[in-house]
Amino acid sequence: MVSVDPQIWIAAFFTIAATSYAFRDNVVFKFAENTFIGVAAGHTIVMGVKNIRDYGWTHIMQGEMIYSVAFLLGILLYARFHRDYYWLYRYPIAFLVGNGIGISIRAAIHSDFIVQVAATASPLIKSDALGTVNALITFVGVVTSISHFIFTQEKIHEGAIGIVPKIGRWMMLLAFGASFGNTVMSRFGMYQGRIIFLLREWLQII
Amino acid sequence: MDYRRDIPLAITFLIGIIAVLDYYTGVQVITDTFTLIKNWGVVIQGFALGLGAVNLLRVHGKRISQRSGGTDWMFSGWLLLMMAMFIVVGLGTGQYDAGPTYSWIYNAIYLPLGATMYSSLAFYMAYGSYKVLRARNFDAALLFITAVLVIMGNTPALAATFPGLFYTREWIFGPIVSGAYRGIRIGIGMGAVVLGIRTLLGMETGYLGRR
Incomplete structure (x- = not known):
């Protein structure tokens, strides 16, 4: 018994339409593609306006007039369309860049540097042989992959010492292969979800 | 001082330093200032999303007015219609993404398309x-x-x-x-x-x- 819910039918149509590109580029896929871009843009704008209300307008309504500066900066973004006053858009952009960099520096120092170094700086000899081998491989992987990115000393990539960054490259290739395999499988897992939707909720045969 | 260039550089420096100081000092005044900055950032990002919509309108509006790319201009029209529909339903009701009509359209169009587009990359x-x-x-x-x-x-x-x-x-x-x-x-x-x-x-x- 096929579903009679129009929402399920529309969802099923777009699921099939989006997949149709696997065979070749076609009108149905173009339709789905443009629909997706349109709704994604619309949804993003709705969420953006919601954020402006929650994080800005609500404060102004409570008398915190300092939040009107954020509105002024936001409006200045649109100055980039003006021929003479385009440079005004640099003020809000500078604000966003400063904010983003400040947050990323904090995160980079803590999670990308301190935590990673601390996790590596542990005893190499473990209670079991496999644990020791794993700790050694991890340590070698960290040191050699970092050495691969040393570009200020070209000689590190030459001669006998050149084997160190080379091992780093091999370790990274192994890791990238594993990440690739994992990504492919997770995408196929998601696609299975769409197939199950078609069979269970639309066609109702499973 | 070149106000077109130096003031933006000063803004970047000041905001970035406050964000870093908040993490390393924990002084209440700096923490409160950074909270304000974060909220302002969200508001400005909201306006920046509108900038994206304006660009989308310019690009696809031009394609429609010039009837360019064979039948592609029709798809551009459809794209803008879909965008407008989401905005009208989301903002017109005042319920944003919580409205029943919005949820219905979201589940019928955005969700399956997003999941299929993403997964079909496999x-x-x-x-x-x-x-x-x-x-x-x-x-x-x-x-x-x-x-x-x-x-x-x-x-x-x-x-x-x-x-x-x-x-x-x-x-x-x-x-x-x-x-x-x-x-x-x-x-x-x-x-x-x-x-x-x-x-x-x-x-x-x-x-x-x-x-």
Whole structure:
């Protein structure tokens, strides 16, 4: 018994339409593609306006007039369309860049540097042989992959010492292969979800 | 002082320093200021999204007015119609994404399209892997070996028949992946900090544009 819910039918149509590109580029896929871009843009704008209300307008309504500066900066973004006053858009952009960099520096120092170094700086000899081998491989992987990115000393990539960054490259290739395999499988897992939707909720045969 | 260039650089420096100081000092005044900055940032980002919509209108509006790209202009019209529909339903009701009509359209169109578009990339990845991962040399062979082992270890039927595949996959994600990625993350961390400091000090000015 096929579903009679129009929402399920529309969802099923777009699921099939989006997949149709696997065979070749076609009108149905173009339709789905443009629909997706349109709704994604619309949804993003709705969420953006919601954020402006929650994080800005609500404060102004409570008398915190300092939040009107954020509105002024936001409006200045649109100055980039003006021929003479385009440079005004640099003020809000500078604000966003400063904010983003400040947050990323904090995160980079803590999670990308301190935590990673601390996790590596542990005893190499473990209670079991496999644990020791794993700790050694991890340590070698960290040191050699970092050495691969040393570009200020070209000689590190030459001669006998050149084997160190080379091992780093091999370790990274192994890791990238594993990440690739994992990504492919997770995408196929998601696609299975769409197939199950078609069979269970639309066609109702499973 | 060039107010077109120096004031933006000063704004970047000031905001960035406050964000860093908030993390390292914990002084209440700085924390409160940074909370204000974060909220302002969300508001400005909201306005920036509108900028994207304006650009979308300009590009597709031009295509429609010029009837360019064969029948592509019709799709541009449809794209703008879909965008307008979401905005009208979301903002017109005043309920944003919580309204029943909005949820209905979201579940009927956005959700299936997003999930299918994202997951169908698996086909292209599989095809690309066939072309790229053919073991032409030692480097490609390394990529190929772990990719195949992880795919087999992630396949339920294979992993259930040969449990060793599952444990091999687990082991690969232990010392090999964590070792290599840890090195990469340390490198990324150092690079991000250096780039951040250079930008805060006004040595990187690409974000100000070329005009």
